[in-house]
Amino acid sequence: MNNRIHIKKFGGTSVGSIEKIERVAERIAKDKLQGQNPVVVVSAMSGETNRLVGLAKQIGPACKGMAYDMLLASGEQVSVSLLALALEKRNIKATPLLAHQVGIKTDALFSRARIQEINTEQIEDCLKDDHIPLVAGFQGVTNGNTITTLGRGGSDTTAVALAVAFKQSECEIFTDVPKVYTADPRLIEKAMQIPKLSFEEMMEMSSLGSRVLHCRSVEIAAKYKIRIHVRSSYEETEGTWIVPKEELMENPLVSAVTHDMKTVIIKMYPVPSGTAFISQLFTALAENNISIDVISQSYNKEGQRLAFSISDEDLEEAKKIMYKMIEPEKVTVIENLAKLSIVGVGMANHPGVAARFFKALNKMSMDVHLVTTSEIKISAIIDKQHLSQAAEAIHEEFKLGNAHAL
Amino acid sequence: MNNRIHIKKFGGTSVGSIEKIERVAERIAKDKLQGQNPVVVVSAMSGETNRLVGLAKQIGPACKGMAYDMLLASGEQVSVSLLALALEKRNIKATPLLAHQVGIKTDALFSRARIQEINTEQIEDCLKDDHIPLVAGFQGVTNGNTITTLGRGGSDTTAVALAVAFKQSECEIFTDVPKVYTADPRLIEKAMQIPKLSFEEMMEMSSLGSRVLHCRSVEIAAKYKIRIHVRSSYEETEGTWIVPKEELMENPLVSAVTHDMKTVIIKMYPVPSGTAFISQLFTALAENNISIDVISQSYNKEGQRLAFSISDEDLEEAKKIMYKMIEPEKVTVIENLAKLSIVGVGMANHPGVAARFFKALNKMSMDVHLVTTSEIKISAIIDKQHLSQAAEAIHEEFKLGNAHAL
Numbered sequence: 001m002n003n004r005i006h007i008k009k010f011g012g013t014s015v016g017s018i019e020k021i022e023r024v025a026e027r028i029a030k031d032k033l034q035g036q037n038p039v040v041v042v043s044a045m046s047g048e049t050n051r052l053v054g055l056a057k058q059i060g061p062a063c064k065g066m067a068y069d070m071l072l073a074s075g076e077q078v079s080v081s082l083l084a085l086a087l088e089k090r091n092i093k094a095t096p097l098l099a100h101q102v103g104i105k106t107d108a109l110f111s112r113a114r115i116q117e118i119n120t121e122q123i124e125d126c127l128k129d130d131h132i133p134l135v136a137g138f139q140g141v142t143n144g145n146t147i148t149t150l151g152r153g154g155s156d157t158t159a160v161a162l163a164v165a166f167k168q169s170e171c172e173i174f175t176d177v178p179k180v181y182t183a184d185p186r187l188i189e190k191a192m193q194i195p196k197l198s199f200e201e202m203m204e205m206s207s208l209g210s211r212v213l214h215c216r217s218v219e220i221a222a223k224y225k226i227r228i229h230v231r232s233s234y235e236e237t238e239g240t241w242i243v244p245k246e247e248l249m250e251n252p253l254v255s256a257v258t259h260d261m262k263t264v265i266i267k268m269y270p271v272p273s274g275t276a277f278i279s280q281l282f283t284a285l286a287e288n289n290i291s292i293d294v295i296s297q298s299y300n301k302e303g304q305r306l307a308f309s310i311s312d313e314d315l316e317e318a319k320k321i322m323y324k325m326i327e328p329e330k331v332t333v334i335e336n337l338a339k340l341s342i343v344g345v346g347m348a349n350h351p352g353v354a355a356r357f358f359k360a361l362n363k364m365s366m367d368v369h370l371v372t373t374s375e376i377k378i379s380a381i382i383d384k385q386h387l388s389q390a391a392e393a394i395h396e397e398f399k400l401g402n403a404h405a406l
Numbered sequence: 407m408n409n410r411i412h413i414k415k416f417g418g419t420s421v422g423s424i425e426k427i428e429r430v431a432e433r434i435a436k437d438k439l440q441g442q443n444p445v446v447v448v449s450a451m452s453g454e455t456n457r458l459v460g461l462a463k464q465i466g467p468a469c470k471g472m473a474y475d476m477l478l479a480s481g482e483q484v485s486v487s488l489l490a491l492a493l494e495k496r497n498i499k500a501t502p503l504l505a506h507q508v509g510i511k512t513d514a515l516f517s518r519a520r521i522q523e524i525n526t527e528q529i530e531d532c533l534k535d536d537h538i539p540l541v542a543g544f545q546g547v548t549n550g551n552t553i554t555t556l557g558r559g560g561s562d563t564t565a566v567a568l569a570v571a572f573k574q575s576e577c578e579i580f581t582d583v584p585k586v587y588t589a590d591p592r593l594i595e596k597a598m599q600i601p602k603l604s605f606e607e608m609m610e611m612s613s614l615g616s617r618v619l620h621c622r623s624v625e626i627a628a629k630y631k632i633r634i635h636v637r638s639s640y641e642e643t644e645g646t647w648i649v650p651k652e653e654l655m656e657n658p659l660v661s662a663v664t665h666d667m668k669t670v671i672i673k674m675y676p677v678p679s680g681t682a683f684i685s686q687l688f689t690a691l692a693e694n695n696i697s698i699d700v701i702s703q704s705y706n707k708e709g710q711r712l713a714f715s716i717s718d719e720d721l722e723e724a725k726k727i728m729y730k731m732i733e734p735e736k737v738t739v740i741e742n743l744a745k746l747s748i749v750g751v752g753m754a755n756h757p758g759v760a761a762r763f764f765k766a767l768n769k770m771s772m773d774v775h776l777v778t779t780s781e782i783k784i785s786a787i788i789d790k791q792h793l794s795q796a797a798e799a800i801h802e803e804f805k806l807g808n809a810h811a812l
Contacts, residue, residue, distance in 0.1 A: 018464040052484065058424040059491045067490030067502050074480040074487075078458065081480070084473030085465045096473050100506055101551055145507055 005127070006036045007171040009137065009159035012046035014174055014233035015079045018086075021045075024174075024233065025086035032092060032132065039123060039162060041137045042083055043155040044075025069110045069139075069149045073099070076136035076155070084134055094132040097122060099139040099147065104158065106140030106148045113140050113148035114216070115157065118165035135162065153214035160217045163226045170227040173213065178232030180205075180212055180240040182400035183257040187391055190401040194255060195238070198245035201255050202228075204343045204377045208258045218242065245345050253353060254344035254398040257391050263293065263381055264312045265334040265369055268326060270303030277325070278306060284321050290314040293339075294372040294381060309339070309370060309381055334369060338387040341379040342394060348375040360397040361390055411533070412442045413577040415543065415565035418452035420580055420639035421485045424492075427451075430580075430639065431492035438498060438538065445529060445568060447543045448489055449561040450481025475516045475545075475555045479505070482542035482561070490540050500538040503528060505545040505553065510564065512546030512554045519546050519554035520622070521563065524571035541568065559620035566623045569632045576633040579619065584638030586611075586618055586646040588806035589663040593797055596807040600661060601644075604651035607661050608634075610749045610783045614664040624648065651751050659759060660750035660804040663797055669699065669787055670718045671740040671775055674732060676709030683731070684712060690727050696720040699745075700778040700787060715745070715776060715787055740775060744793040747785035748800060754781045766803040767796055 008028070015021050028038055052071050056063040080096040087094040103119030126133040137155025140148045150157050156173055163171040179193040180202075197205075199222035206215040212230060221228050221242065231239030245251065271277050282292060293309045310318055312335070322331060347353045357378050361368060370381040382390055395401060414434070421427050434444055458477050462469040486502040493500040509525030532539040543561025546554045556563050562579055569577040585599040586608075603611075605628035612621040618636060627634050627648065637645030651657065677683050688698060699715045716724055718741065728737060753759045763784050767774060776787040788796055801807060 018461060022465070055424060055484070055488060056491055059428070059488065060495045063491045063494075065494070067487045067494065067500075070502050070504070071484060071487035071491070074483040077480040077483065078461070078477060081473045081477035082461055082465065085462055085469045085477070088469075088471070088473065089466045094473075096476050098476070098553075147504075 003037060003127075005166055005168060006031065006038045007041065007159050007163050007166070007168060008038055008174060009041040009155055009172065010043065010174045010233060011155065011176070012043040012049070013176040015042055015083065016046035018082065020233075021079070021082050021086050025083060025090060025092075027233070028087065028132065029090045029092050037127065039127075039133050039135065039166070040083070041135045041155055041159040041162065042076060042079045043137050045079050045082075048075040048078065049152070065110050066146055069113075070147045072149050073136070073139040073147050076138050080134050080136040087132065087134075092132060093130060094134050095126045096134045096136070097126075098136045100141045100145055102133075102135055104135075104140040104161075106142060106150070108142045108146065108148065111149055112151045113142075115140055115150070115161045118161055120165050123162075123166075151214070151216070153211075154216075156214035156217035157220065160220045160224075160226055160228065164220060164224045168226065170229060171221075172229045172231060174231060174233040175212070176233060177212060177230075178235055178237065178239055180210075180230055180256070182255070183391060183395050184259065187259065187388055188257070188395050190395065192401060194240050196241045196243055196248055197255055198248055198345050199242060200245060200376055201343050201345055202242045204341075204374065205256060205258050208260060208339070208341045208343065208377065208379065210256075210258050213242070248345070251346035251349075252344050253346040253350055254342045254400065256343050257395050257398075257400065258341045258343065259387060259391060260339045260341075261337075261384060261387070262311045262313065263309050263337045263339045264315050265307055265309045265337060265381060266318065266322070267305070267307040267332040267334065268330055269305045269332075270330065271306050271326065273299065273304050281322065281325055284325065285310075285318060288317055288321060290318055290321075294370045294379065296370050307370060309337075336384045337369065337381050338384045339379050339381050340387060340390055340394065341377050342398065343377045344398075345376050347377070354378055356397055357394065360393045363393065364389060366390065409443060409533075411572055411574060412437065412444045413447065413565050413569050413572070413574060414444055414580060415447040415561055415578065416449065416580045416639060417561065417582070418449040418455070419582040421448055421489065422452035424488065426639075427485070427488050427492050431489060431496060431498075433639070434493065434538065435496045435498050443533065445533075445539050445541065445572070446489070447541045447561055447565040447568065448482065448485045449543050451485050451488075454481040454484065455558070471516050472552055475519075476553045478555050479542070479545040479553050482544050486540050486542040493538065493540075498538060499536060500540050501532045502540045502542070503532075504542045506547045506551055508539075508541055510541075510546045510567075511549060512556070514548045514552065514554065517555055518557045519548075521546055521556070521567045524567055526571050529568075529572075556622070557620070559617075560622070562620040562623035563626065566626045566630075566632050566634065570626060570630045574632065576635060577627075578635045578637060580637060580639040581618065582639060583618060583636075584641055584643065584645055586616075586636055586662070588661070589797060589801050590665065593665065593794055594663070594801050596798075596801065598807060600646050602647045602649055602654055603661055604654055604751050605648055606651060606751055606782055607749050608648045610747075610780065611662060611664050614666060614745070614747045614749065614783065614785065616662075616664050619648070654751070657752035657755075658750050659752040659756055660748045660806065662749050663801050663804075663806065664747045664749065665793060665797060666745045666747075667743075667790060667793070668717045668719065669715050669743045669745045670721050671713055671715045671743060671787060672724065672728070673711070673713040673738040673740065674736055675711045675738075676736065677712050677732065679705065679710050687728065687731055690731065691716075691724060694723055694727060696724055696727075700776045700785065702776050713776060715743075742790045743775065743787050744790045745785050745787050746793060746796055746800065747783050748804065749783045750804075751782050753783070760784055762803055763800065766799045769799065770795060772796065
């Protein structure tokens with residue numbers, strides 16, 4: 001298939017009620033009448049996945065695996081069917097397709113499966129019959145036809161993977177957030193919309209708490225150079241384009257400020273010297289699916305110190321594991337924290353960004369608990385009470401309030 | 407596979423909450439530990455199918471077809487997954503299976519598909535691995551892997567069809583009604599439990615408004631002589647067996663009294679003579695999926711009269727159709743009716759049953775609007791206000807209050 005197709009993904013809030021589904025159907029119908037060739041991906045209606053997770057949790061917190069993924073996959077089955085009915089009502093032929101019907105093949109890692117291959121035949125047949133293919137996002141099947149899911153937000157990945165399978169150069173992600181901002185507008189009034197952002201920056205932002213895109217979808221987009229257009233489900237205006245960094249006119253030093261309020265820090269002192277204890281601890285946490293974010297370790301003649309941050313959702317579980325390995329009195333937990341980060345591809349080649357970052361924080365004489373950096377980001381964990389003020393200072397320091405103005 | 411397996415179907419009310427699903431899991435776990443080889447079929451959680459139908463109705467009343475069936479099939483996907491999680495919690499290995507995974511092949515008549523074939527391989531593989539196969543009821547797939555559904559109550563049919571595919575002689579249907587009664591106990595206090603009932607009687611009862619079993623499931627059971635054990639989900643006691651009539655010790659004249667309060671009668675006078683008008687009318691109603699139940703037609707020199715009954719749910723739709731074909735002033739609609747029926751295989755060879763039926767009604771000097779009979783049933787449509795009294799009189803007349811006593 002060499003024809004241009006238009007891959008459009010609608011998120012959970014965009015299909016969160018029948019009224020909203022009707023609006024999405026209107027929009028697709030209009031695009032179709034204007035000559036587009038849409039292939040649509042939908043998420044579950046907002047709230048539905050949480051409802052299903054809630055049912056499973058009533059059975060037990062440890063519910064995972066084959067049955068759990070089958071359960072969650074029903075959410076997209078509902079939304080894709082309803083969207084088909086809404087299009088049919090408008091006399092637009094549409095075919096709802098589940099992962100097993102399309103042939104979206106994944107590995108067998110339940111709840112975080114990775115797409116291996118997408119069969120394009122079924123979708124091509126639909127398009128030939130002038131039907132709009134409506135693909136249930138978030139789900140896949142193994143070679144043995146067992147249902148898998150791609151992790152929360154996985155419908156973005158379905159959309160980008162379809163773009164790869166159909167050799168397209170771009171894909172549209174429709175959300176209730178019309179653009180990507182230089183900071184969360186609820187936190188910083190002066191936050192600006194960003195017209196273009198590199199894949200690398202978007203990946204950092206996704207893993208730093210920005211909920212705009214599923215991290216894995218940006219990874220795939222970067223690998224195959226699929227330009228992602230993040231835009232409003234309700235407005236016709238352009239949104240933010242996620243593109244290869246070569247396409248950016250200039251490499252902004254800092255593109256955005258992000259924050260995450262789910263961080264807790266665990267400090268241990270003294271811990272047994274050497275790396276054996278730390279390695280055992282981190283292995284035990286990883287085996288329980290607890291991700292460690294920032295790590296700081298130091299050693300002097302008084303003993304070895306360890307500090308690391310995890311998500312507050314994992315704290316109770318982490319305590320159970322840790323207290324089997326070390327006496328509770330050697331452990332301190334710090335809560336009410338926020339992680340504040342800056343992201344920018346220009347940072348890699350410009351020394352001094354870190355200095356300016358700390359100088360801005362320093363003016364407010366606040367504690368910085370932990371710091372971590374990568375080529376294109378700097379993160380600091382600070383007390384939650386300082387977040388708003390600190391974010392504003394940094395937004396100001398790097399002139400984000402007008403840097404992206406068109 | 408020559409081994410005995412135990413096909414068990416649990417209805418919507420039996421899996422209507424997580425607590426109830428846990429109870430079902432307990433029961434299956436116990437049966438398994440006692441050496442049974444369960445193959446389980448489940449319906450959607452009670453209320454779930456109605457919720458999904460409600461979502462579709464918000465889009466439009468005419469929602470039907472491929473997308474509608476895919477929507478409804480999600481209900482069983484949820485319950486089968488949750489039951490698997492509840493079994494896993496009890497360390498019982500279980501595999502949830504959807505229609506496309508099992509290979510439950512149907513024709514392509516959406517919302518009332520008929521099972522053509524069931525592939526036994528996947529279920530056999532589960533059993534070999536000592537996993538309990540949990541099959542989503544109510545759903546099937548066409549040869550092209552399009553999802554279909556079997557009609558409300560269709561999970562019963564899934565269970566019986568599995569018994570046929572696995573060459574079993576019986577199957578268990580677990581419900582919140584522990585047995586089949588001689589009448590609705592909410593209507594008639596003296597209603598008795600029936601230990602055995604013939605397939606033919608059960609079929610009549612199913613189509614006469616008894617909600618115990620899906621009519622098609624009994625048809626298949628009759629054809630392949632699958633004995634159905636209808637029993638309580640919560641108690642261990644025996645329920646009612648649905649069996650070939652040769653197995654009944656005696657052929658009771660009347661086995662049960664049933665009733666249905668969804669009937670409305672439409673009378674037309676005069677209608678054009680000949681059969682052309684009637685045939686056109688009934689065709690138009692059928693094309694809109696409106697079933698006609700009792701029909702009465704008479705002709706004399708004053709003109710042709712027609713009366714027929716339909717479900718009150720179809721009345722508004724039927725009016726729209728009729729009023730295009732005949733002037734409204736020639737049509738009378740009678741509401742607030744009830745259809746009262748008696749069913750019994752012995753009736754066929756015993757004249758005088760109809761006489762006793764009418765004699766009992768006559769004592770109360772009530773109007774009988776329409777009557778219909780078959781070899782093993784008599785139905786009369788009466789005013790709703792007389793239902794309770796009439797049902798009691800008939801229950802008494804045929805001594806159902808003690809006929810089935812063990």
